[in-house]
Amino acid sequence: MKLTLHIWRQKSARDKGKFEEHLVDDVSPDMSFLEMLDVLNESLIHQGKEPFAYDHDCREGICGACSLTINGTPHGPEAATTTCQLHMRKFKNGDSIFIEPFRARAFPIIKDLVVDRSAFDRIIQVGGFISVGTNQPQDANALPVSKLKAELAMDAAACIGCGACAAACPNGASMLFVAAKVSQFALLPQGQPERKKRVVAMVEQMEKEGFGGCTNFYECEAVCPKQVSVRFIAMMNRDFLGATLTKE
Amino acid sequence: MNLDSKVPSGNIKEKWDKHRFEMKLINPANKRKYKIIVVGTGLAGASATASFGELGYQVETFTYNDSARRAHSIAAQGGINAAKNYPNDADSIWRLFYDTVKGGDFRSREANVYRLAQVSNNIIDQCVGQGVPFAREYGGLLDNRSFGGAQVSRTFYARGQTGQQLLLGAYSALMRQVGAKTVTLHTRKEMMDIVIINGQCRGIITRDLITGKIESHTADAVCLATGGYGNVFFLSTNAQACNVTATYRAYKKGAVFANPCYTQIHPTCIPVSGDHQSKLTLMSESLRNDGRIWVPKNKDDKRPPNQIPEEERDYYLERKYPSFGNLSPRDISSRAAKEVCDDGRGVSSTGYGVYLDFADAINRLGKNVIEERYGNLFEMYERIIGEDPYKTPMMIYPASHYTMGGLWVDYNLMSTIPGLHVLGEANFSDHGANRLGASALMQGLADGYFVIPYTIGHYLASNKFEKVSADHVEFRKAESDTNDKINKMISINGKKTPTQFHRELGKVMWEFVGMGRNEAGLKKALEKIPPIREEFWQNLTVTGEPGDFNIVLEKALRVADFLEFAEVLVWDALERDESCGAHFREEHQYPDGEAMRDDGKFCHVAAWEYQGVGNKPTRHIEPLEFHDVHLAVRSYK
Amino acid sequence: MSLFNWLKSSILSKVVMALTGVLLVAFVCGHTLGNMLIYLGKEEFNAYAQFLQSLGEILWLIRITLFLALILHIIAAIRVKFLNMASKPVKYQVRRYVKAKLTSRTMLWTGSMVLAFLAYHLLHFTIGVTNPKDFHVYEYYAPHNAYGVLPSGAIAKINEPNSKITQNLLDQFESQASKQVMKRHDVYKMVVLGFKNPWISLCYFIGVILLGFHLNHAIQSMFQTLGINHPKYDKCLRNFSPVLSTIIVICMISIPINILLGLTGGAL
The missing domain is CATH 1.20.58.100 (Fumarate reductase/succinate dehydrogenase flavoprotein-like, C-terminal domain)
Incomplete structure (x- = not known):
């Protein structure tokens, strides 16, 4: 099939970007979206032009490196799917596709479609962990965890840190990312000792990084490739309020 | 070159304890005077870095990804082995040790494998302590499942995302140290070379992937945890950026490369669809627990799978290996698939595919159970192929997946270059000629959490380091x-x-x-x-x-x-x-x-020494001795 | 901790918005229920209005509380809006929303318009600035304990539903009964006269529907922000929002409709 691509081109963080139009033909429906971009990039290199830079790595939807806002939706039109797992059979011959980087103040553009998501790492650094050193824990079965809670914790832990939540949020808020980590640990007995400290520290860092506030659009949940539920945001709100009112 | 494995003497069960006691220590106050560089933030790299940071060393860690959490350990699906024997099915450290040596077809170093089995239980404790949400039973205790190459259930898992959860555990430990400023994290920096001064590895050269700047970083010891070289086949289940550069540059600087020909082909991947293909997607081997593998008995049987009657199907693994059946080790399953496809009985548009059928399991256990166990894998398959595996059998074919070979290391995980340590898939040590399922995660974390933190201390304490700067x-x-x-x-x-x-x-x-x-x-x-x-x-x-x-x-x-x-x-x-x-x-x-096998001629590790581009490298040998597991024909019949 | 520390945190700003929202929604629900008394007739409706007026200091306390809640609600909304505008400095050139609805994306607009409507509503029905002629309508009535003091004809009148004590009757026994006969605001008449004007009705129509839009997102948002949820009841809580806001809208706009159609207040 033939497609018209409008791809964001931006030389560096300081430059002003713009869309560049490219026609691609010979797109096979079995290609993944990124393979389609690979083919375009190869042909650009052959023409002596610079290919479009975009983040990607595992190409099986788990590393969270791939991004792209495709026709106005982060990770494109298919629900519960990362860009690398999106296949061209979801598009029709003759379609126009707009490809933009993830946009949020906390995700500055590095080049073309590549953005800096290190803000997420810094949020984890202030509390997204359980303070247990190597070789300190007790036997793994010493603390039973109800199956329901373990499953819920796993639902939250499924987050791949891709940043689509903040990219999709009209407020540029990353509540879903933060809530997923906070809730994972809040649901497990191992996470209890640092529960209050963690939620306060992570939320404060989130705001310091320039992410917006939640106004419950639920756009984050809609685009989340791992379908992390906004229920975790409510859990985090409750934890945060409780912690703010009662922390030492 | 004499490849001294430095395996401690004594009974295999006591070697590691004895060695830990004999190794030199650095007092806590002095640790901060030493600087360690770790390249790679996968399971091995992140766990080692976090442990070094906790111990009080100055640590710098490097990844070419935008975040430490993207390392390809994240893509491991099925699980992690440990000899906990929670299911009470007669598992033990000894059995895990034995299974791993046998699974590796008697080409691994016994002492290393025994140590791996020994620390396997600590890994599970560690990960649970970090909040890894492993699967649990209704009683709240950890669940186990069985995996290829073992007759016991010793695999711990977190849905089909075990690697992700373990990596995020190690990543969180690493981030905690970064937050505590004991570790400096460099993202989007790729290692270009190692630097040797006075015979010791004293640092690395990196390229900043954003600015292109070439930078020097000094240290007293360097750890490479840079993964395998499966992408040498172009199409593999590895991530796009996975490469051999770090280990190969170390090889060019004198480290010997052991057993590079041991490359594992994973039996359950999604078949190739065309020339545009950039990678092959792995479907967890755990699928073989409940799926039955078959091809039509007759060549050129182009009927849709559901129309092929039972008696015209060849469940070739169950036929050839009755006791292990669909759970036969990876190499055997992969070759068996190639065999039937070469025989003209393959399925899929290219003829290179076999069916992995869940119909029986769905009938026996119900769709819910199958969905709970493999839901995300089934979804992934449907996204890529566009068919519903609950209704139509999956098609699978082997693909390059893991590389057992790597830089040669001794018992202390140090390469032939003093100070250059190699962890995880990047080294050659524990899997011999074949790795069993759910053992890669185990090895990465064992190296990073429970081996290198001790052995690197020994190296630092036993050597003198002159001050070097990046201007050297x-x-x-x-x-x-x-x-x-x-x-x-x-x-x-x-x-x-x-x-x-x-x-x-x-x-x-x-x-x-x-x-x-x-x-x-x-x-x-x-x-x-x-x-x-x-x-x-x-x-x-x-x-x-x-x-x-x-x-x-x-x-x-x-x-x-x-x-x-x-x-x-x-x-x-x-x-x-x-x-x-x-x-x-x-x-x-x-x-x-x-x-x-030819144990008379090849019961050894072959390690290659660089002799210039295009020249045949020199082959060195580390003989393998088997005192505790007897060399035998590996049989899974 | 200073009184306005919460403004620094987006989550706490939202909590303030939610808590003040609880008060405002409670008020809207009460107001709706009260308004429904109009269908019981003039006597009940005016008695209810009179009861509210009779609360005196308590009424003022409620008014002040609601006013403060409204102010805090607005401050929090503006605060969150500014923060959020700053967090998304560059917008997408092409945008396709998946779950964000028109109602959730227009909260600030519906909120502002509801605020304007509220101002008009207060000026119209509470302070009586916009339509003073319709506003200053009164009726005379006798309290129930006035039996026996009044002439027999008047008693009969009082016992009738919708009884009115005319000026004429009042004159008849002014000397002896003046203490028992009272004058009160004829809210019923005021409402009916107001809504007889189709323009005013239209205005209320729009105002109430905007309020409905606002509440449709706001009520479930309130639960989400305060963290009130449970997998078992999530669906229930989310559905509660459109159901309640629809009920409120239907009840509220039924009054001008019925009056315009002459089904209510036709006799006056």
Whole structure:
């Protein structure tokens, strides 16, 4: 099939970007979206032009490196799917596709479609962990965890840190990312000792990084490739309020 | 060269304890005077870095990804082994040790494997302590499942995302140390070279992938945890950026490379669909717990799978290996699939695929149970192929997946270059000629959490380190070598892209050095690789500037190393004139197609020493001795 | 901790918005229920209005509380809006929303318009600035304990539903009964006269529907922000929002409709 691509081109963080139009033909429906971009990039290199830079790595939807806002939706039109797992059979011959980087103040553009998501790492650094050193824990079965809670914790832990939540949020808020980590640990007995400290520290860092506030659009949940539920945001709100009112 | 494995003397059960006691210590206050560099933030790298940070060393860690959490350990699906024996099915450290040695077809170092089995239980405790949400039973205790190559249930899992959860556990420990400022994290920086001063590895050269800046970083010891080289086949289940550069550059600086021909082909991947393909997607081996593998009995049976009656199906694994059946080890399952496809009975549009059928399991257990166990894998399959595996059997085919070979290390995980340690998939140590399922995660974390933190202390305490700065002549030289190489690539202005060369190399490697190998084919590969490499240096095109975010240059640098490394791999495959584990030489097989080892000639590790590009490297030997597991024909019948 | 520390945190700003929202929604619900008394007739409706007026200080306390809640609600909304505008400095050139609805994306607009409507509503029915002629309507009535003091004809009148004590009757026994006969605001008449004007009705129509839009997102948002949820009841809580806001809208706009159609207040 033939497609018209409008791809964001931006030389560096300081430059002003713009869309560049490219026609691609010979797109096979079995290609993944990124393979389609690979083919375009190869042909650009052959023409002596610079290919479009975009983040990607595992190409099986788990590393969270791939991004792209495709026709106005982060990770494109298919629900519960990362860009690398999106296949061209979801598009029709003759379609126009707009490809933009993830946009949020906390995700500055590095080049073309590549953005800096290190803000997420810094949020984890202030509390997204359980303070247990190597070789300190007790036997793994010493603390039973109800199956329901373990499953819920796993639902939250499924987050791949891709940043689509903040990219999709009209407020540029990353509540879903933060809530997923906070809730994972809040649901497990191992996470209890640092529960209050963690939620306060992570939320404060989130705001310091320039992410917006939640106004419950639920756009984050809609685009989340791992379908992390906004229920975790409510859990985090409750934890945060409780912690703010009662922390030492 | 004398490859001294430094395995401690004594009873195998006591070696590690004895060694831990005998190793020298550094007092807590002095630890901060030592600086360690760790390259790679996968399971091994992140866990080692976090542990070093906790101990009080100054640590710097590097990843070419934008975050430490992206390392490809994240993609491991099925699980992690440990000898907890929670299901009470007679598992033990000894049995895990035995299964791993046997699974590796008696080509691994006994003492290392025993240590791995020993610390396996601590890993599970560690991960649970970190909040890894492993699957649980209704009583709240941990659940286990069985996995290829074992007759006990010893695999812990977190849905089909075990690697992700374990990596995020290690990543969180690492981030905690970064937050505590004991560790400095460098993202988007790729290692270009190591630097040796006075015989010790004293630092690395990196390229900043955003600015293109070449930088020097000094240290007292360096750990490479940079993963495997499966992408030498171009198509593999590895991530796009996975490469051999770090370990290959260390090899060029004198570290010997052990057993490069041990490359594992994973039996359950999604078949290739076309030339555009950039990678092959793995479906967890755990699927084989409930799925039954079959092909039509008759050649050219093009009926849809549901219309092929039971008696016209060949459940070839169950037929040939009745006691292990669909859970036979990876190498055996992969070759069996190749065999039936070469026989013309393969399915899928290309004829290179076999069915993995869940109909029986769904009837027996119900769709809910299957969905709970493999839901995300089924979804992934449906997204890629566009068919519903609850209704139509999946199609699978083997693909390059894991590389058992790697830089040679001794019992302390140190390479032949003093101070250069190698962890995880990047080293060769524990899996022999074949890795069992759910053992890679185990090894990565064992190395990072429970081995290197002790052995590196011993190295630092036993050696003197003169002060070096990044202005040292060796650093300057390594920097300018790297710059020269980059400038050369930019200046070629040829016609072919790095990916084209990579694909060409991959085709040669898959055809002649893939699942089945023979002398003629390997020799042909040795003829075909050098011209590709030569063309690369004459006809490469790299767009853009070196001092910029340049994805073409990034790729070219990696492909250049694959083009040199591939030959080492082929040499090893050629010289190892036996079949063992994943290395299958067609000349050496039993009448039923099983791998035939030659313990008289090849019961050793082959480690290769660099002798210049295009020259045959020198082969060194570390003999393998088996005191506690007796050499036997590996049988899964 | 200073009184306005919460403004620094987006989550706490939202909590303030939610808590003040609880008060405002409670008020809207009470107001709706009260308004429904109009269908019981003039006597009940006016008695209810009179009861509210009779609360005196308590009424003022409620008014002040609601006013403060409204102010805090607005401050929090503006605060969150500014923060959020700053967090998304560059907008997408092409945008396709998946779950964000028109109602959730227009909260600030519906909120502002509801605020304007509220101002008009207060000026119209509470302070009586916009339509003073319709506003200053009164009726006379006798309290129930006035039996026996009044002439027999008047008693009969009082016992009738919708009884009115005319000026004429009042004159008849002014000397003896003046203390028992009272004058009160004829809210019923005021409402009916107001809504007889189709323009005013239209205005209320729009105002109430905007309020409905606002509440449709606001009520479930309130639960989400305060963290009130449970997998078992999530669906229930989310559906509660459109159901309640629809009920409120239907009840509220039924009054002008019925009056315009002459089904209510036709007799006056």
